[in-house]
Amino acid sequence: MGDFDFGIKGWWDSWYKKFFREKWPLWIAAIFMALSGIIAYGVAVWSLSRTVTGENPYDQAKPLGTFLGLKELGGIINSFLGKIGLPHYPFNGYIWPDGQTINYFVQYPNPFLEPTAGTMLGILFGGLIAALLAKEFSLKVPLDKTEYGLALSGGVMMGIGAVFMFGCPLVSTTNIGAMGVQAIEMVIGMTIGSFFGAKIIVWLEKRRLASLSCAADGAGYVPLMHFEKTKTIWPKMPANADGGEPFGIRFQPVTAVILTLIMFIVLARFTKIGYPALSMSFLAATLTGFAMQRGGMCFAYAYREPFLTGFSDMSRAMALLYALLVIGFLPFKLLGSVSPDIAYAEIFAISPAGIGILIGSALFGLGMALNGACVSDSLWRTAEGQVKIWVGLLTLICVSSWLFPMREEAWFKTIFAPYGSKNITDVYLPQIFGSYPIAVVFTISVVLIWALVMTWFAGRTFKKYMEE
Amino acid sequence: MTTEIKIDKVLDVKGLVCPRPMVMTMSTLKSMEKGQVLHVMANDSSTKHSIPALCERSGYKLLETKDESGSISFVIQK
Numbered sequence: 001m002g003d004f005d006f007g008i009k010g011w012w013d014s015w016y017k018k019f020f021r022e023k024w025p026l027w028i029a030a031i032f033m034a035l036s037g038i039i040a041y042g043v044a045v046w047s048l049s050r051t052v053t054g055e056n057p058y059d060q061a062k063p064l065g066t067f068l069g070l071k072e073l074g075g076i077i078n079s080f081l082g083k084i085g086l087p088h089y090p091f092n093g094y095i096w097p098d099g100q101t102i103n104y105f106v107q108y109p110n111p112f113l114e115p116t117a118g119t120m121l122g123i124l125f126g127g128l129i130a131a132l133l134a135k136e137f138s139l140k141v142p143l144d145k146t147e148y149g150l151a152l153s154g155g156v157m158m159g160i161g162a163v164f165m166f167g168c169p170l171v172s173t174t175n176i177g178a179m180g181v182q183a184i185e186m187v188i189g190m191t192i193g194s195f196f197g198a199k200i201i202v203w204l205e206k207r208r209l210a211s212l213s214c215a216a217d218g219a220g221y222v223p224l225m226h227f228e229k230t231k232t233i234w235p236k237m238p239a240n241a242d243g244g245e246p247f248g249i250r251f252q253p254v255t256a257v258i259l260t261l262i263m264f265i266v267l268a269r270f271t272k273i274g275y276p277a278l279s280m281s282f283l284a285a286t287l288t289g290f291a292m293q294r295g296g297m298c299f300a301y302a303y304r305e306p307f308l309t310g311f312s313d314m315s316r317a318m319a320l321l322y323a324l325l326v327i328g329f330l331p332f333k334l335l336g337s338v339s340p341d342i343a344y345a346e347i348f349a350i351s352p353a354g355i356g357i358l359i360g361s362a363l364f365g366l367g368m369a370l371n372g373a374c375v376s377d378s379l380w381r382t383a384e385g386q387v388k389i390w391v392g393l394l395t396l397i398c399v400s401s402w403l404f405p406m407r408e409e410a411w412f413k414t415i416f417a418p419y420g421s422k423n424i425t426d427v428y429l430p431q432i433f434g435s436y437p438i439a440v441v442f443t444i445s446v447v448l449i450w451a452l453v454m455t456w457f458a459g460r461t462f463k464k465y466m467e468e
Numbered sequence: 469m470t471t472e473i474k475i476d477k478v479l480d481v482k483g484l485v486c487p488r489p490m491v492m493t494m495s496t497l498k499s500m501e502k503g504q505v506l507h508v509m510a511n512d513s514s515t516k517h518s519i520p521a522l523c524e525r526s527g528y529k530l531l532e533t534k535d536e537s538g539s540i541s542f543v544i545q546k
Contacts (some may be wrong), residue, residue, distance in 0.1 A: 023517050136513050142483045205491045244534075296517045301486065309490055311521060320533060372485045381485075384513060388485050465494065 020253075020294075026317035029295020037174060038328035040064045040119070044286065045345040047277030049295035054339045059274055061281035062115040063178070064288060065171040066375045067162050069117030070397050095282040105314075118278050118326065119285040120379060126289025127380025132256035135249050139385040143205075151392035153301070156373025157363050158392070159399025162417060163407055164360025165189065166351045168318045168375040169299035169368070172361070173318075177325025178333075179443050180350040181419065181427040182357050187450055190303050190360025190368075197369020198307035213388040215446050283356045293380040302454075308369075310462025312455040319451035326443050329341070352428045354458055356416025367396075473531060473543055475502040483541070486514035493519060497528060500546050505531065508542045515540055538542075 024032075047061040062068075071172065131137040162168055165186055168176065172190070175183035189214040229425040263286070267279040292296065295317070310466055336345030368374040371392040373381050406412055413421045420427035429439040473480055479496050481489040489510045508519065516535065519542050522528040532543040 024515075024518075131513075134513075138511070140483060140511060144483060147483075147488075147496075201487060201491060205488065205495060230519070298486070298514070298515050301514070303486065308487055309494060309518075309522075311518070312520065312523075373488060386485055386512075425487065462525065463496065468498070 003426070004276045009135065020130075021135070022378075024291070025296040026295050026297065026313055029291045029297045029318055030317040031324065032291035032295075033288055034324035034328060036284045036291065037064045037177065037321075037325050039287075041174075041177070041329050041332055041348065042283055044115075044348060045279055045335065047281075047341060048342050049344055050277065057275075059155040060322040061277040062113055062119070062184045063174045064119055064285065065116050065167060065174055066120040066123060067116070067166075067168040067171050067400070069115075069120035069204070070168075070375060070393075070400065076282040087378035092161075093151070093287045099148040100225070104364070115281055116279060118282045120375075122285025123289035123376055123379040125259075125384050126284075127293040127383030128289075129256045129260055129352050129378050130290045130293035131384045132252040132257070132259070136293075137288070137383070137385050138249075139387065147388045148391055150370045150372070151388050151461045152395055154367040154369075155395025156368025157390040158371065158374065159368055160309075160397045160403060161193075161360045161362070161364030162375070162396065162400045163403045165364055166357065166360070166407065168169065169303075170374075170376040171349070173299075173322060173325065174349045175321045176328040176443065176447065177327065178349040179329075179431070180317065181429065182351045182352040184446055185357040186361040187446070189358045190365035191450070191454075192298075193362035193365020193367070194303035194369045195307045195365075197366045200306050200366075200370065201304075201308060235242050258285055258418050266290055283433060288376075289380050289383070292376065293383065294336040298377045299374045300372060303365055304369040306454045306458035307461060310458045310460075310465055312451075312458035315454035315458070319447050322460070323444050325446075326440055330436070330440065333430075347424055350424050351415040352420035352422070354415075354417040354419050356412070359416070456459045472511045473505055475507045476500065477527045477544070478507045480508055481515075482511045484510075485512050485516070486518070489515050490518045490522070493542075494522065497526075497544065497546050502546050504546050506544045508544065510542075513540075516541070519544070528545070 040061065044061040044063050047059060051060060128137070158168075166182070166185070169186075169190065172183050172186035173218060175186065209417075247364050267282060269277045270276075297317065300319065302318040305311040306315060310351065332348075333346045336347075339345075364374070368377075371378075371389075373389055375393070375396065378389050378396075381389045382393060407417075425431040430436045431444060433439045433442065477500060479492060483491055484498060486494070489508070489512050492505070493508050493515075500506060508515075510519075520526065520530055521534070524545060529545040530542060531545055532541075534541045
């Protein structure tokens with residue numbers, strides 16, 4: 001091509017590097033996440049209208065959230081435990097409140113048709129595509145026992161916490177946009193839990209640091225001490241820097257393109273056989289996973305870092321995401337409020353509130369601080385090949401799935417989530433205030449105050465670090 | 469490039485997942501004298517964002533960054 005390429009190759013290389021290799025600014029990733037969250041909400045409203053007209057009842061999309069899907073897949077593990085005679089909770093499929101506005105929730109013939117399971121897989125897939133395009137995928141197995149200890153303990157806490165809080169941080173994000181009381185409880189609880197999680201991490205690391213840092217020989221690069229704390233089992237790295245890029249790394253972007261093409265073919269097929277809403281919902285989740293991996297968007301980081309390292313940039317990016325969702329969901333909610341057939345669209349993602357949400361989210365916050373990731377963070381980090389994260393995620397799935405039926409018990413609802421159990425609009429802010437504008441201003445104010453508090457804590461933590 | 473820089477300490481946090489690489493980098497830098505140089509080796513993608521942000525905010529000099537085949541390294545002068 002030489003002089004005749006008109007600089008196209010150079011333009012492509014620079015664009016590719018900027019979009020697929022370098023990390024995105026957090027605010028860009030937050031906008032992409034908000035966009036995909038709003039699309040998912042819109043698709044859910046559309047699928048609701050199709051259900052009303054009696055079209056395919058299984059093609060039901062839901063707003064973004066991952067917890068129920070994980071619980072559902074965990075149900076399969078739970079059933080298996082029962083079959084081999086181990087302790088388990090009977091898994092009887094879906095136990096959903098019927099007969100609200102319409103019989104919206106149904107028993108799905110396959111756990112993968114549960115819309116949140118699709119969302120979960122979409123985030124995982126989006127994260128994988130992003131990691132492959134950036135050549136960041138590698139199977140990393142930590143050899144450090146502390147990592148597994150943190151993953152297991154964090155996974156158990158998150159599993160219990162998720163059942164009590166009825167969700168995960170991504171659910172709370174959607175719930176903030178939906179203007180539910182539960183979301184405010186979740187944000188407060190996760191902040192408190194992450195505060196204590198950060199303290200535990202500082203204590204642990206102080207004890208371990210001495211064995212992890214070492215003096216170099218003073219002359220240059222060669223470390224005096226080589227401590228193998230991880231094993232990258234794939235791809236195999238060359239022995240020295242001149243060995244070139246391994247095939248397993250070089251081939252990753254092409255693999256991403258092939259997988260994306262396969263995804264579009266499969267989704268086109270699904271759309272043709274009657275699942276257009278689930279297909280679009282999957283695409284929205286893929287965009288979420290992609291944006292999360294590219295920006296490194298991490299709920300655990302947003303809630304923990306102001307207390308741990310003194311950084312609040314992620315907290316502010318999350319606050320931007322929360323605020324954009326409040327505004328973005330509004331047209332669909334107003335549509336639901338004036339269209340009786342799809343009235344349920346107005347209260348999508350709203351769940352009962354009570355002391356259980358606060359306790360559960362504090363426990364979840366503590367667990368995600370220790371594990372290093374929540375559910376959606378774990379999904380895109382799993383897609384990067386972080387085996388430690390797999391351990392935390394699997395633990396969370398098993399624990400939450402095992403405990404989930406407890407949530408349907410009358411005593412649980414009475415003690416832990418009494419508000420909105422009978423009438424969900426009791427915990428819906430526009431109903432509480434009797435006005436949409438006031439509810440919007442109130443919710444965005446709460447988000448803004450949270451961002452300011454996190455920024456203040458971060459400043460305090462960092463100042464202390466620099467002064468000591 | 470790296471061979472020309474006198475490294476005072478090496479911190480190998482490969483295999484550790486966020487937040488541990490960042491916490492250990494901060495703690496190690498804190499224990500060092502002003503002007504000393506730390507070489508951090510990591511493979512968690514979160515460090516691509518967090519360590520440059522640390523340098524920008526604290527005034528530490530980020531002398532070199534390498535991101536090759538899943539291995540990320542930073543040379544930081546306190």
